Amino acid sequence: MKSFDVIIVGAGPAGGHCARQLAGAGISVLLVEQHQTFEANNFSSAVTPMETLAQFELSESVVGSFWNQLVIVSTQVRKQWESSTALGAVLNFAKLREFLAGEVTRNGGEVWLGHRYLSHSSQDGETVVMLKPQGKEPIALRTRVLVDATGSARSLLSPHRQKRPDFFSGTGIEYLIKVDDSTYQSCAESLIFFLGHHWMPQGYSWIFPMERNILKVGAARYYGQHQILKDNYPAIKQSIELLIKDYLQIDDYHRLETHGSTLHYSRGLQDIYYRDNLIAIGDAVSSVNCLGGEGIRHGMASGQIASEYIQEYLADRTRDFAAYQHHLHQHFKRSWDISERIARKVYLEYSDRRIDQGLAYLGNLEVSEVIELLFSYRFENMTKGVGRILLSKLTEFWQKIGQRLGLSSTIG
Numbered sequence: 001m002k003s004f005d006v007i008i009v010g011a012g013p014a015g016g017h018c019a020r021q022l023a024g025a026g027i028s029v030l031l032v033e034q035h036q037t038f039e040a041n042n043f044s045s046a047v048t049p050m051e052t053l054a055q056f057e058l059s060e061s062v063v064g065s066f067w068n069q070l071v072i073v074s075t076q077v078r079k080q081w082e083s084s085t086a087l088g089a090v091l092n093f094a095k096l097r098e099f100l101a102g103e104v105t106r107n108g109g110e111v112w113l114g115h116r117y118l119s120h121s122s123q124d125g126e127t128v129v130m131l132k133p134q135g136k137e138p139i140a141l142r143t144r145v146l147v148d149a150t151g152s153a154r155s156l157l158s159p160h161r162q163k164r165p166d167f168f169s170g171t172g173i174e175y176l177i178k179v180d181d182s183t184y185q186s187c188a189e190s191l192i193f194f195l196g197h198h199w200m201p202q203g204y205s206w207i208f209p210m211e212r213n214i215l216k217v218g219a220a221r222y223y224g225q226h227q228i229l230k231d232n233y234p235a236i237k238q239s240i241e242l243l244i245k246d247y248l249q250i251d252d253y254h255r256l257e258t259h260g261s262t263l264h265y266s267r268g269l270q271d272i273y274y275r276d277n278l279i280a281i282g283d284a285v286s287s288v289n290c291l292g293g294e295g296i297r298h299g300m301a302s303g304q305i306a307s308e309y310i311q312e313y314l315a316d317r318t319r320d321f322a323a324y325q326h327h328l329h330q331h332f333k334r335s336w337d338i339s340e341r342i343a344r345k346v347y348l349e350y351s352d353r354r355i356d357q358g359l360a361y362l363g364n365l366e367v368s369e370v371i372e373l374l375f376s377y378r379f380e381n382m383t384k385g386v387g388r389i390l391l392s393k394l395t396e397f398w399q400k401i402g403q404r405l406g407l408s409s410t411i412g
């Protein structure tokens with residue numbers, strides 16, 4: 001029976017990056033993926049801030065386009081921020097995972113596509129893993145550490161739905177559309193997000209530039225009962241078509257692909273992180289941020305942290321992964337708890353007017369502040385927006401008083 005130090009199930013960003021780190025450290029590692037190709041489940045919009053490229057040493061070949069403009073549109077308000085330099089990238093999700101897998105083999109590891117995880121069991125102090133290659137009989141492999149990187153499926157550590165923690169879940173669907181030059185130019189280099197009940201009740205929608213003449217147009221809806229809205233929403237695909245018809249105002253486009261997935265985020269980060277020599281990373285332990293559904297760099301970060309603890313375990317310097325769970329909680333918990341509270345308010349509680357108002361406040365932030373808020377989770381920046389509106393109203397008030405009293409000097 002073939003044997004590895006580590007078997008990682010799931011070649012998403014988390015599994016791919018973890019395998020790449022371990023192979024780079026000389027550990028014998030196998031990365032397993034159920035799909036035959038990386039195009040097969042190309043579900044993610046894959047927007048990321050600029051720092052991701054350097055932090056995870058990603059090749060520019062995984063970049064679809066760069067963005068230097070951010071636009072947020074609600075039912076009544078539109079705000080736009082611009083920078084003279086690139087603020088981030090829209091990655092090609094298939095190429096990103098292919099690149100990470102390529103790094104694994106380059107570093108001496110193995111990658112098996114088209115192999116589905118079936119089960120595992122303990123035998124003589126080692127774990128035996130059963131895999132099903134497509135169209136062939138199941139095979140057995142031995143490993144010292146097994147990693148659940150199966151994303152929201154959590155197929156290894158939490159396969160039983162009834163035993164899972166309480167989830168905050170949402171489904172996202174995205175069209176990849178080919179458009180003419182002028183439509184593409186109107187969206188090139190911009191991330192455009194749509195909030196509010198007109199565009200996407202109980203969620204948000206978006207238009208991102210993928211590559212020349214190709215746009216990603218999508219919408220995501222969270223599960224749960226909205227405090228104000230009734231349940232008779234349009235289907236998610238209708239919200240995508242609304243963007244194409246009302247915002248882009250085009251009839252003439254070619255739909256290249258439709259993809260999507262459902263994310264299950266554990267409220268309060270209550271996932272199971274490890275059991276014996278089995279450890280989970282990425283969306284399998286809710287590393288995705290539920291406010292904006294951003295999970296690629298966080299999944300890779302969890303894979304990187306896990307790779308350090310796996311090496312400690314293999315070297316017999318630790319007997320379990322309790323310190324790994326503690327490390328991930330320190331890394332994510334505070335910001336993720338606040339994000340969850342805000343997400344529930346914006347998507348499941350607020351009136352449309354309140355969302356318009358919130359966006360008007362954000363409009364007072366500088367571009368660097370809004371990027372810090374959305375991508376570094378600096379929530380204190382939200383109060384700066386409110387503060388600036390109050391200050392300008394106060395200034396206006398004192399100016400009027402000054403004018404009535406016939407004073408020429410202004411305050412502010």
Ligand SMILES: Cc1cc2nc3c(=O)[nH]c(=O)nc-3n(C[C@H](O)[C@H](O)[C@H](O)COP(=O)(O)OP(=O)(O)OC[C@H]3O[C@@H](n4cnc5c(N)ncnc54)[C@H](O)[C@@H]3O)c2cc1C
Pocket residue numbers: 009010011012013014015016032033034035041043044045046047048115116117118149150151152153155171172173174218259260261262263281282283284288293294295296297299
């Ligand atoms: C519509 C949508 C848009 C998104 N947009 C963005 C975005 O713009 N930016 C961003 O950062 N994040 C985005 N995300 C989130 C991001 O894609 C995820 O958080 C990220 O992919 C999680 O990485 P992961 O490796 O943990 O899991 P995944 O990417 O889900 O990878 C898990 C892998 O495990 C494989 N697998 C599952 N079960 C088995 C099995 N039994 N055997 C073998 N293999 C198995 C799956 O096929 C899959 O390839 C988006 C998500 C959705 C749904």
